[in-house]
Structure formats: C-alpha cells, structure tokens
Amino acid sequence: MTRFRPEALATAMQRRLDALGVAPESSRHVVASLLETSLRGVDSHGIRLFPHYDRACQAARVNGRPSMQLVASSPSTAVVDADHAFGHHAGAYAMDRALERARETGVGAVAVRHSTHFGAAAYAALRAARSGFVAFSFTNADALVRAAGATVPVFGTNPVCFAAPMTGEDPMCLDMATSTVSWNKILVHRRSGQPLEAGWADDEIGNPTTDAAAARMLEPSGGYKGFGLGMMVDVLCGLLAGGPVAREILPMFTAPLSERRSIGHFFVALDVERFVPLASFAARLKTLADEIRSLPAASNAVMVPGDPEKRTSAERSLAGIPVEDPTLSELLALGPDFAAAVVR
Amino acid sequence: MTRFRPEALATAMQRRLDALGVAPESSRHVVASLLETSLRGVDSHGIRLFPHYDRACQAARVNGRPSMQLVASSPSTAVVDADHAFGHHAGAYAMDRALERARETGVGAVAVRHSTHFGAAAYAALRAARSGFVAFSFTNADALVRAAGATVPVFGTNPVCFAAPMTGEDPMCLDMATSTVSWNKILVHRRSGQPLEAGWADDEIGNPTTDAAAARMLEPSGGYKGFGLGMMVDVLCGLLAGGPVAREILPMFTAPLSERRSIGHFFVALDVERFVPLASFAARLKTLADEIRSLPAASNAVMVPGDPEKRTSAERSLAGIPVEDPTLSELLALGPDFAAAVVR
Numbered sequence: 088m089t090r091f092r093p094e095a096l097a098t099a100m101q102r103r104l105d106a107l108g109v110a111p112e113s114s115r116h117v118v119a120s121l122l123e124t125s126l127r128g129v130d131s132h133g134i135r136l137f138p139h140y141d142r143a144c145q146a147a148r149v150n151g152r153p154s155m156q157l158v159a160s161s162p163s164t165a166v167v168d169a170d171h172a173f174g175h176h177a178g179a180y181a182m183d184r185a186l187e188r189a190r191e192t193g194v195g196a197v198a199v200r201h202s203t204h205f206g207a208a209a210y211a212a213l214r215a216a217r218s219g220f221v222a223f224s225f226t227n228a229d230a231l232v233r234a235a236g237a238t239v240p241v242f243g244t245n246p247v248c249f250a251a252p253m254t255g256e257d258p259m260c261l262d263m264a265t266s267t268v269s270w271n272k273i274l275v276h277r278r279s280g281q282p283l284e285a286g287w288a289d290d291e292i293g294n295p296t297t298d299a300a301a302a303r304m305l306e307p308s309g310g311y312k313g314f315g316l317g318m319m320v321d322v323l324c325g326l327l328a329g330g331p332v333a334r335e336i337l338p339m340f341t342a343p344l345s346e347r348r349s350i351g352h353f354f355v356a357l358d359v360e361r362f363v364p365l366a367s368f369a370a371r372l373k374t375l376a377d378e379i380r381s382l383p384a385a386s387n388a389v390m391v392p393g394d395p396e397k398r399t400s401a402e403r404s405l406a407g408i409p410v411e412d413p414t415l416s417e418l419l420a421l422g423p424d425f426a427a428a429v430v431r
Numbered sequence: 432m433t434r435f436r437p438e439a440l441a442t443a444m445q446r447r448l449d450a451l452g453v454a455p456e457s458s459r460h461v462v463a464s465l466l467e468t469s470l471r472g473v474d475s476h477g478i479r480l481f482p483h484y485d486r487a488c489q490a491a492r493v494n495g496r497p498s499m500q501l502v503a504s505s506p507s508t509a510v511v512d513a514d515h516a517f518g519h520h521a522g523a524y525a526m527d528r529a530l531e532r533a534r535e536t537g538v539g540a541v542a543v544r545h546s547t548h549f550g551a552a553a554y555a556a557l558r559a560a561r562s563g564f565v566a567f568s569f570t571n572a573d574a575l576v577r578a579a580g581a582t583v584p585v586f587g588t589n590p591v592c593f594a595a596p597m598t599g600e601d602p603m604c605l606d607m608a609t610s611t612v613s614w615n616k617i618l619v620h621r622r623s624g625q626p627l628e629a630g631w632a633d634d635e636i637g638n639p640t641t642d643a644a645a646a647r648m649l650e651p652s653g654g655y656k657g658f659g660l661g662m663m664v665d666v667l668c669g670l671l672a673g674g675p676v677a678r679e680i681l682p683m684f685t686a687p688l689s690e691r692r693s694i695g696h697f698f699v700a701l702d703v704e705r706f707v708p709l710a711s712f713a714a715r716l717k718t719l720a721d722e723i724r725s726l727p728a729a730s731n732a733v734m735v736p737g738d739p740e741k742r743t744s745a746e747r748s749l750a751g752i753p754v755e756d757p758t759l760s761e762l763l764a765l766g767p768d769f770a771a772a773v774v775r
Contacts, residue, residue: 159705159707161537161705162536162537163506163507163536164537164538164701164702164705166706166707191506192505192507192508192536192538193505193506193507193540194536194538194539195538196538196701221666234723235733235734236728236729236731236734237723237726237727237729237733238727238728238729239726239727241722241723241726249663251666251670261659261662263656263660267653293727293729308653309652309653309656312607312653312657313653313656315607315736316605316607318605318719318736322593322595322603322716326595326712326715326716327703327706327707328706328707329707332715332719333719333722334722355699357508357540358505359671361503362503362508362510362672363670363672363673368670371670372670375670375677378585378677378678379581379585382581382582382583383581383583383637384582385580385581385582385637386580387580388580389579389580389581390579390580392655392662
C-alpha cells in the first residue's frame with residue numbers, strides 16, 4: 088500500500104493548481120478539503136477526486152478564477168452565485184457569509200447556485216463548528232437514488248451534514264448520504280467482483296440487485312425516509328438557491344467535462360451563545376458523547392458521529408494517506424511533486 | 432368502525448379542556464393539532480392521545496395555564512421556557528416567534544425548554560409553510576431507539592419534520608421518526624398478535640426480535656444514520672434549549688403523571704422571499720412533485736412526502752375520523768359531547 092505524506096501531498100496539489108492558473112483563494116480550499124477528507128478516511132471524497140478536478144478545471148467545467156457574488160442578502164440570509172467555482176471554495180465562502188450573519192443576528196442561512204462538486208459536506212460544517220457554531224451543510228447532486236415507490240432515480244445522494252462543538256476534541260460531525268451506501272462503494276465492489284449487500288442498489292429497471300456490474304441506482308436510506316430527506320436537500324440547495332434540481336443536474340463523471348453542472352449548496356450556522364453558554368453546551372455534548380461511547384456494545388465499540396473519522400485521522404496523520412490505483416497512477420502522472428510526497 | 436364528525440369532536444375536546452380549566456390559548460392548539468393530525472391519518476399522534484393528555488393535565492404534569500417566557504432573544508433566535516405547557520401550544524408559540532424573526536431578518540430559530548409532548552411535529556411546520564416559509568420542526572423524547580453498535584436505547588424517536596409551500600395544494604411535508612417504525616406500530620402488532628417485520632425492534636438485551644411482546648426498543652432508521660439524526664435532534668432540542676437530553680428524559684406513558692418531563696423542541700423558519708420569489712419557488716416545487724408522482728411506479732403510486740396524509744385528510748373530512756377501542760371507550764367516558772360527535 089502506497090502512502091503519501093500529508094504536507095508534501097498538499098504542496099504537490101497546491102503547485103499543480105497554481106500551474107493550472109487556479110486563484111489562491113480557490114486552491115487553498117480545494118487542497119485543505121481534500122487533505123482533511125482523506126485524513127479522516129472518507130476516501131470517496133478525498134484526494135481520489137483530485138485527478139478528476141484537474142481535468143474538470145482544464146475543460147472549464149470548473150472556473151478556477153471565479154468572481155463570487157451575493158445576488159441576494161439580508162441580515163440572516165444570502166444567496167451566492169459561485170460562478171462555477173470549485174465547490175470547496177464556494178462552500179467555505181458561503182459558510183463564512185453564514186458565520187458573519189450568525190455573529191450579528193444569531194443565525195446565518197446561505198444558499199449557493201452555479202457551483203460544482205464541493206467534496207465532503209463536513210469541510211464547511213467543521214469550519215463553523217470549530218468556531219463555536221452549530222452548523223448544517225447540504226448539497227444536491229445528479230439523480231442516482233431510486234425514488235421511493237418508483238423504478239427510476241430522481242434525487243442524488245444529497246447529503247445531510249450536521250456539526251456541533253464539543254469540549255476537548257474536534258466537533259461531533261454527522262455527514263451522511265441520504266442513500267443506503269455511496270456510489271463509490273458500488274464501484275469498489277465492481278472492481279473487486281464481490282457481490283453487493285441486499286438493499287444497497289437496483290438494476291436499470293429498478294429491481295433490487297446484488298450484482299455490482301448491474302447496479303444502476305442506489306436505494307434511499309430507510310426507504311421513503313431517505314427519499315424524503317433527499318427531496319428536502321434539493322428544496323434547500325436547488326429551489327431556494329434558484330438553481331437546477333433532481334434530474335435537471337448533469338452527472339458528475341459521464342457528462343462532458345466542458346459542460347457546467349450548476350450544483351447548489353445550503354449552509355446554516357447557529358450561534359450557540361444566543362441559546363445557552365457555549366462552554367456549558369460543549370461540555371454537555373462531550374458528556375453525552377462519552378456516555379454513548381461507554382454503553383454496552385453489541386459487537387465493536389459504540390461511537391458517536393465523527394468518531395471513526397477522528398480515529399482514522401490520528402492514524403493517517405502519522406502513517407500517511409494510503410492511495411491505490413488507479414488514483415495512485417493518475418496522481419504520479421501529474422508531476423514529480425507527487426512522487427516526492429510518497430512515504431519511503 | 433366508529434367514526435367521529437371532525438367539527439363536533441373538536442367541540443367536545445374544547446369543552447372538556449375548558450372544564451379542566453385549560454387556558455384558551457393552550458386548548459385551541461391542542462384541539463387543532465389533534466384534529467388535523469387525525470384527519471391526516473397519523474393516528475399515533477392524533478386524538479388517540481386525548482385521554483392521556485386529559486389525565487396528564489389533571490395530574491399536573493401538563494400545565495394548562497402556562498406563563499411562557501422568552502428567556503433569551505436576539506434578532507433571529509429565541510429560547511422559550513414553556514412552563515410545562517401543552518407542547519402543541521408551546522410549539523405554535525415558538526414557531527410564531529420564529530416567523531416574526533424570519534419576517535425581520537430572513538430566518539428565525541427558536542428552542543423550547545420545559546415543554547411536554549407536542550403531538551405531530553407537522554403541526555408547527557405546516558403552520559409556517561402555509562404562510563410561505565420553509566420550516567423545520569424537531570422534538571426530543573425519552574430513550575427508545577437502540578444506539579448504533581450498542582445494546583441499549585439512548586435517544587427517543589426524535590422526529591425530523593420539514594415543510595415547504597407548494598402552489599395549488601397544502602405544503603410538501605416530511606415528518607419522520609428517526610427510528611425505523613413508531614413505537615405505536617409495535618403496540619398495534621402486540622394487540623393483534625402479528626409478528627413484527629425484521630429490522631424493526633429489539634428485545635430487552637438488544638437482540639433483534641420479531642415478537643411484538645418481547646420488543647423493548649426500536650431500531651434506528653438506516654442504522655447509524657438514523658442514530659446520528661436522532662443525536663442531532665437532541666443536540667438542537669436538549670442542548671441548545673438548555674433542557675434534558677437522551678436518557679435524562681422521563682418516559683411518556685410509564686412515568687408517574689405527576690412528574691414533569693421537560694421535553695425540548697426546536698423550530699426554524701426561512702423566509703423564501705429572501706432567497707427567490709415565493710411564487711416561483713412554490714411553482715417549481717409543485718412541478719417537481721407532479722414529476723415525481725408521474726414516475727413509473729414499482730407497485731403502487733409514487734408519492735411525495737405528505738401525499739398519503741393529503742389523501743387521508745380528504746377522505747376523513749367527509750367520512751369522519753375512525754376511532755377504535757380502547758380510545759373509543761376512553762373518549763366516550765369523558766362525557767356526552769363525545770357521544771354526540773359520533774357519526775350515526
């Protein structure tokens with residue numbers, strides 16, 4: 088297993104984006120998001136995506152030098168037109184506008200239109216929660232999850248992400264697709280030839296399948312509940328943002344890279360101090376988390392949302408970030424900085 | 432099947448609450464919530480609960496003459512101390528404070544402490560969505576859902592409710608427990624002797640069971656995802672409100688009715704007009720809903736969240752609200768107004 092040294096990998100990605108002409112205020116968020124996400128073990132949304140982003144930027148789907156604009160603004164709300172920026176930048180920019188508003192009024196809610204894939208939803212939410220805010224982060228995506236009761240997909244994996252500050256450790260962070268599993272999990276099984284678990288996916292006519300090669304759509308998490316949550320996310324990210332929703336959104340990997348997708352996001356920041364003192368809130372959340380962690384376990388350890396990512400982050404910060412082919416070859420093809428970042 | 436005429440049943444409940452000395456600003460929300468919820472077919476949270484509320488009010492768990500106070504307030508937030516009011520009243524009061532703030536700043540977020548069971552989460556959310564706002568409604572509840580990876584329950588069925596205005600019909604409304612099924616569903620199977628479906632519930636040591644009599648806790652919807660959402664709801668409704676969370680909350684039915692539960696709620700209202708014109712938002716949501724309804728169906732009709740409730744409401748508004756024993760006997764024992772409300 089090849090591993091990369093985190094800081095050296097960050098440097099390699101930064102230099103590559105500089106060479107592509109990406110503005111520093113964009114590239115720093117792309118690098119920080121991909122690095123943090125891979126350290127946290129969420130490989131589906133980490134540096135695995137860098138070669139794709141590289142191509143998307145060259146093909147002008149992603150605008151590396153965006154001019155972000157507030158097309159609407161009020162004391163607690165805003166709508167950002169992201170000018171097809173890297174979604175990581177658009178998300179950080181929008182969450183910062185939400186935080187400004189939350190500092191003034193107690194809450195900030197910001198919708199984003201004309202954006203691109205923003206990586207892990209947790210990047211923006213953790214940013215806010217580490218500053219003492221309770222935060223939500225949502226994004227829409229192209230249709231991939233079977234609509235409850237139907238034979239076709241309507242909504243994307245449309246994640247719900249929630250983060251809250253906790254004394255003495257990184258925030259609690261729930262970051263969940265509203266599908267049963269991620270599409271990436273299907274792809275991993277397709278490569279390995281292993282069958283899928285029942286209830287994960289359906290074939291092209293909407294029938295359940297455990298054949299990864301035949302899978303064409305995902306099942307919503309909890310049936311109609313995951314479908315309903317996916318619709319909620321598109322109401323926030325598509326309709327409130329004034330952008331496309333559901334089947335109007337182009338697929339990420341199979342649409343031409345010259346075509347823009349106009350992804351939408353939605354962010355909320357709540358100033359804890361307007362409700363209860365932050366110190367007591369964070370201490371009570373820590374107590375609750377520790378109580379849950381010490382519950383009698385069914386098999387493995389009992390964890391709260393974000394715990395698996397904290398463990399992986401601690402391990403990978405020391406040992407490096409593991410990368411497999413085809414991502415490994417793609418990264419190494421991007422220049423000697425990547426080869427220099429490999430752990431020897 | 433005995434059915435009640437909706438208006439006559441409302442009158443009977445109103446008179447009964449008047450006789451118990453409940454303040455009109457409380458009783459009107461209890462009556463409106465229970466009636467709307469039963470009309471929408473959500474029998475677990477409808478008039479079935481009236482006899483329980485009647486007893487809880489007499490035993491002083493519920494304060495029929497509350498003095499609600501804003502213990503914290505800012506341009507977009509508030510914390511309400513509900514003085515152990517009927518939760519239906521506390522929820523409507525808090526959502527009205529959220530709407531006031533959303534009209535001023537674009538968003539209102541209001542936490543409630545020292546409340547009681549608020550019935551269906553949809554009551555407050557629909558109230559806001561019918562006024563042109565996108566709304567969230569949450570409540571915590573006593574520990575009943577198995578923590579992911581553990582053998583014991585930690586969080587309640589902690590619902591997530593989301594509503595949004597739609598042209599030409601009642602709002603879209605998702606109102607879902609974060610457990611796989613409701614506890615009431617287990618009780619229905621316990622009475623009928625029918626086995627539970629696999630994945631619904633666990634026995635007293637946390638092992639899966641299909642025996643309704645042996646069920647002691649519910650499974651979270653979608654495994655750790657439902658567990659994570661349940662924790663999110665308790666962070667909002669317990670920690671941000673400054674009230675009890677998780678296993679600190681007394682059970683609804685088995686704790687002495689003289690003991691107060693201090694339930695917490697959380698409400699958010701977003702002024703659609705601050706993002707996009709309300710008319711275009713509501714029209715696009717209607718188009719999306721109709722598109723989903725016309726998708727190729729796997730078996731029955733394809734529906735969007737709230738559709739089953741709209742159908743049932745249309746039917747029951749004409750035919751009356753069906754009530755079975757033991758609720759039927761309990762209602763008839765409350766006085767002749769209830770008998771007079773039965774459809775002959």
